[in-house]
Amino acid sequence: MKRYKVVNKRKLQQIVVSVDKPLVTDEDVLWKTGWDKKDCIIEEVHTGYHTDVDDNPSHIDYLGED
Numbered sequence: 001m002k003r004y005k006v007v008n009k010r011k012l013q014q015i016v017v018s019v020d021k022p023l024v025t026d027e028d029v030l031w032k033t034g035w036d037k038k039d040c041i042i043e044e045v046h047t048g049y050h051t052d053v054d055d056n057p058s059h060i061d062y063l064g065e066d
Helices: none
Strands: 002-008 013-019 040-045
Touching: none
Parallel strands: none
Antiparallel strands: 002 013, 002 040
């Protein structure tokens, strides 16, 4: 499985997408986003990639855990 960071220059949004295919195209990465390829910067990220979201996980992730 490969992970890609996708930055949408037009909407000023950033997401990380995981794709489980041997040969990945830009269309595979943008498949469910609805974003145009011309508006996005796509780069592969590797194991250990850290996002700001990891610093403040949702409280929902910890419900029921002690």
